[in-house]
Amino acid sequence: MNLIFILIAALLAASVTLWLVFVLWRSPKLDSSVEHHAVNAAVLRDQLVELEQDRANGILSLPDHAAAQQELQRRVLDEATPAQDTGQRRHSSKSAAIALAIVLPVAATLTYLAIGNPAAITPPPAQNAPAMTQADVQAMVDSLAARLTRNPDDAPGWLMLARSYRYLEKYEDAAAAFAKAASVIQTDPLALSEYAETLARSRPAGFKGEPTQLLERALTLNPREPFALTLAGAAALERQDYPGAIDYWQQLLGLLPADSDAAQAVANTIERTRREQAETATAKN
Template structure:
């Protein structure tokens, strides 16, 4: 048993060391290596925006009419913007390698976990038999199923929950990964790298937004370790999402110090930091939506506030229920001008809308005298209203309005 235990400990240590050393630099976007026709680049952007519109339509954010209108506007913009110029194109080999490692190592660790306590599994004859069997989707599901059953019998096994969360993450099952991380307890709360990973899967499960609970988890991670790489990278992304480019530069400069000087990863990050500083300087050190003086004054066109839920109906919702906050035109198309996705657990939720958050092919908040702001707890998991949803709304909100207090206090019939 001593040799078995030593083998397991050594294997676990090697997995952690390899992940820590390899994944961060491999995941960084490499510097531009060649040029392509700008028309092709615009087509790639066009396809991405089309997919985003289709996703919003599938989630109920856009109606059929809204989708048709948005596609038409996007096609018109594409015709206006395509020119035979060249723009940089980056290689993606590093991320492919990182993805391969991310998938292989945690799943291998999961397989190891499932056979802990079974010394016969280290028998050379059994090992040889196992290596001859190709692991496919059914085998992976079977391993995960066994792990889930073990955790049902021992729900206090925080290491098991973390392993399950990581396995779900590499399979792209982000909601299940976030749920597994929520059972990690003190193990997750005290580990900055796990907190950062938890924040990432929560954001992925909520449409990519780091606002709300993911941002809180990142703050906690950086309190424990101000130089945790993944937390610094994601904190910079969260700051960019809220248009605080001064914070973007600060977070990513700290991350830059941990990269090899002159490496492709370092050069890419240096460019990102320089761009963040440039945008911050253009805004006079203030985020968009704050009025300044002079010829380059920034119009106060953003709308911000906080969402809460009435105690009278709070019991009818669960912490994991999806929460959508919309800004819409009060007349005409019901296509949202801007959307924030979060979870009920993020309440009270601070929100902020501005023109940078306009949906592809959609109109901007600054183009309206007043808009309506609505918060909706989507019981069916889609932003489109359905019976049983909890919601609250405010009409006649002028662009530039601050400190709006939006209360979810109604139930959809």
């Protein structure tokens, strides 16, 4: 059940319950005894006035008047005494308030569970997407290869297949697919760089020959292509062109955020290349 819904419902129920409890707790319960006392007091006042008139008219003697007056005074005192059940009535109101504070929230909860729909506010469990396995990737690649066999002029499809084979580290198959995608990769610096790396990995000669030519073309199209600069530095280092490798990687370093892990890795590579250059020069001397 949604936690926010529960909190809001609880606050609303508590607010209503507290208000009702406050009213019952503070308000005395009125009954007919108040009216009874008021009527009796008025009657006694009238009798006292009549008693004084009888004494003035000589109807009552002084002793009789004194006795009657004492009786009326006793009755006035009795009527002025508070009723003994007032505290009980107030106590019954407080008891009702306490009972209401307990019963109302419980009744509201039970009613909701009986006629409400708690599942409606409970979010459904998240469905985890099944992880794609290597077999799934291979099946997709095989399906693409079968489709391209039926449609060999689909150059973008061949580029997609070449990148898929490269991901699977099938570099010879990737190189063959890149060659069939020539019409779309000749103006794509990144694709040219990927093709160059694939050829270097699939041939004993490494970056010599066509891979280096592909990298040069990629950098002509875009001198700031990061992958082309990376591979061009590797090709230069392979032929022990240390200044060339350092130059390519310094250009690459300038394209990267200064505080990034990639920038640190390139800086470390440049430093190692400089040490290797110094060791090579010392060995030659």
